[in-house]
Amino acid sequence: MGNSAIVDLSFFRRDVLRVAPELVGKIIARDFGSGLVKRYRITEVEAYRGEEDLACHASKGRTARTEVMYHHGGKVYVYLIYGMYWMLNIVTGEEGCPSAVLIRGIEEVVGPGKVGRELGIDRSFYGRLLEPESLLWIEEDGCRCEVVSTPRIGVAYAGPFWANKPWRFVDKDHFTKFKS
DNA sequence: GCGTCGATCTAC
């Protein structure tokens, strides 16, 4: 990955259905300290959109957990699932419009639980802005990739109307590596 | 206070 620029926070302050597919192919950068910065190409994401989306945590309303989803875009939303895995999300949209993008895959790391582990994500990241001071940010290097959309994974509980929405976005070149 | 279940992953 050659020259790349930090993605401005205004990028995230748009409809999640525009932000999510555009995030595929961008780079997530993590500063581990001691001068170690790792960069990973984003290969798979999912969009969660508003209180009406029964697969979205904001469908439960504004709670301590979902609070940050109601903020303006560009912040980190993390939560622990199954008592073991930290799910990494990026808040999108304007203030008061709860939505977020779940990072499901980065290069060779397939699966949101493994993404959180690889990036060393924990609850301390909740609410941070995506900027170098937060040790986690997004970069753009002009790479353009073809994006394939499919239904979201693991949200059958939301009912077929929402579970069937094609709001999972995958880099086509990586698509064959993903099992459905 | 207590029971249920989850935007998952791994090992048996």
Added chain:
DNA sequence: TAGATCGACGCG
């Protein structure tokens, strides 16, 4: 195919 493992949420 079941077990790990715990916080959020709903009920009362």
